[in-house]
Amino acid sequence: MAFTDPLRSVPDFDAGDAEWLHLLVGDWQMVADLGFGDLLLCFPADVIPAAESPTGDPIPGEGSEFLVLAHARPTTGPTAYQKDMVGEVVGGEAAFTLRRAWVDRRIERAGPSEWSSLASRSVTLVPLVRNNRTIAVVSLTADPQHDRLPSRMELVYHELASALLRMANQGTWPDFAVRTDSRRGAPRVGDGIMRLNAEGTVEFCSPNGLSTFRRLGLAGDITGQNLLHVARQLPLTAPGVDETLAPVLAGTMPWRAELATGKASATLRAIPLREGPERTGALLLCRDVTELRRRDLQLVSKDATIREIHHRVKNNLQTVSALLRLQSRRMHSDEGRNGLQQAMRRVSAIARVHESLSHEISEDVDFDDLIRHQVKLAVETASAGQHVRTRVSGRFGRLPSKSATSVALVVNEIVANAVGHGLKDRDGTVELVVTHREDEVTDAGERYRVVEIAINDDGRGMGDAVIEESGVDAYRPPAEGEGLGMQIVRTLVASELQGGIRWQPADGGGTSVIITARFPRAMSGRS
Structure with missing residues (x-):
């Protein structure tokens, strides 16, 4: 069962709303890591349809409880919930604050007293507004850590998490235009992040992000520099910066790209940040995938070697089969000739299996095409006249x-x-x-x-x-x-x-x- 089934059961919401929630949940681990807190996706158990609602939009019924549809824990800090919250029912004061956020469509903070039934930490409630109606509410539960001053990196992380949640509240993130890359090595928050301004200048770079660019060949610091200009100065294996990579480095498009030099490779992912229609900058995730690409290259080389071995074995077996055929023609006794022809047929059967394997990456064979040819070959070889x-x-x-x-x-x-x-x-x-x-x-x-x-x-x-x-x-x-x-x-x-x-x-x-x-x-x- 999909976690969006409760939303799909409400006629006022369409398939596009469910798909947008799937995109959000597929990407919200990044928000949990940046916000150092747990994320819960909540949906009301009782929804008043738009035709009967006083506001003209679907809203939770008075006193309605909320159901937790999805849960994400941070990898950058401790979890607020020791148990899996999916399927849990939220009631009482917590449900009241969720309903208030749903109706008001504004990001709100719930105090410990309002959320005490779930956690004793500060909670931020983010209504997800799409097409001018709320379709769910996300809660971010984090430890405020009043006992110490946060570091510069923690402040930037919190700022980026807040920016993404504001965009989710406005329905501008996640973006349906995002491109996915099937290759391994998608960057994560812990791998390295950068905060770019609207002009593409690096305002902040995490230590891991700086290390990634140092390995690519960067000399000195990257903060304060235009990332597109920095990339043009690196000894990239591809000449210059292509048209796909440039929007990622400038932070203008929500795409993934890869930088590669002779000694290192890094994957990049840009997430444009917006306040309403205006782009204010970008969050850039980066990851050093040098060793990952080296192993990928080894696997590709290994696969090619295995296929070449099967190809050569097939050629050798066909040579043996041809030699047996030549030898059978020189035999004077019918018994000897038949024995060599049978051996030739058996060798040809094995050769066909190796021929199929020479075209495959895996070590298994699509046997149906092979056996049809094999049956015809066996009949043609065995039948005379x-x-x-x-x-x-x-x-x-x-x-x-x-x-x-x-x-x-x-x-x-x-x-x-x-x-x-x-x-x-x-x-x-x-x-x-x-x-x-x-x-x-x-x-x-x-x-x-x-x-x-x-x-x-x-x-x-x-x-x-x-x-x-x-x-x-x-x-x-x-x-x-x-x-x-x-x-x-x-x-x-x-x-x-x-x-x-x-x-x-x-x-x-x-x-x-x-x-x-x-x-x-x-x-x-x-x-």
Whole structure:
């Protein structure tokens, strides 16, 4: 359930109001850190609709309690509430002050006596006004710390928190125009902050912020300098300052950007500060992400190396397959030629798995495209002068590479066996059907995805016999007429796929081979 559901249930509020609250709660940790206090988002339990309200706007009913919809604790100081306040009901004097703030639409301070049911500290109530109506109230509960004089940094932090809360009261923050960056390394209050004036000059820079710019190559202090001019003097890896970065450094747009030199990288985020329609300056968050970017580069390099290894393994396997094909052409005995062709088919099946992995970042494979090609390849290789059709239905999803290789080999052997024996010297159809059973959970709590793979042919059939093998039953000497392929199938199904295999007559004639495979959920990727 979304925390905005109570607001959505009131007809006077629309989806835009709920989305704006989502933006606020997604960003208000910054306000809690700057204000050294807890934030609570409160909404009345009883709302008088605008059509019935004396003010013409939706307001809380007389004596209405308030529900806490969201709660944020500061990382820069102690919390005011030891328990999670989400879902708590606020009543009494505290609810009265919340209703007063809602109706008056003004930021108010509630004394300890009015808020004693929740906390004994000073509380600031901020009605969130959007489209000329209040949609919720935020409370900031902080320790006033009368026993000592606050530092310069604490004063700036409090000033910035108050500025953001005033903008929230006016409905100008958060801004729907904010751009998000999918890359890691979003700056936080503790990473470093700057206070810019309307001209982009740095009025205050925290010690962490100064250290970040020093690592980028700044010499001297940054306070009193225009940040855009400072950035132009840094040895940036990109020439000059591009048009995306400039508005961030000037504090005119609520965007994120990144500065990078040969030795360091830093992410920046600007939040323009306004008093009504007038921009008064900006809050700039900065974070040193040098080590984070170095690790990202290592991961990218590692991924590229793994993909290159899979590509080279695929090339080597294709070379082996080609050599086996050449050698089979020089064989004079049918038995030797068939053995080499079977080996070539198995090597090609493994090569296709590595080819898929060479195009993937993850270590699992989208197996559906791969198996369709594999079934066609197995049929074409095994059939000589026959017209054998193939059908594939159902989806495997993604499989880990080890399981994908085993499934590809098993399917390859059974399809080749169906063409070579069941459809020997005749035309027909080979069909592969994939179905998913209900997950299995072991006594140890391990969850397995269970997939059933049926390979059907409409050939001569195997009589009425039903053969089923799994686990240790699969490890037996080959029966009369069984070759290496069936030994491979039984071994892989029992050991690698943790399942079983069953041969039975197919409906309408022919043979149906049903394989049950189990894949650990933690490894199986997306289904």
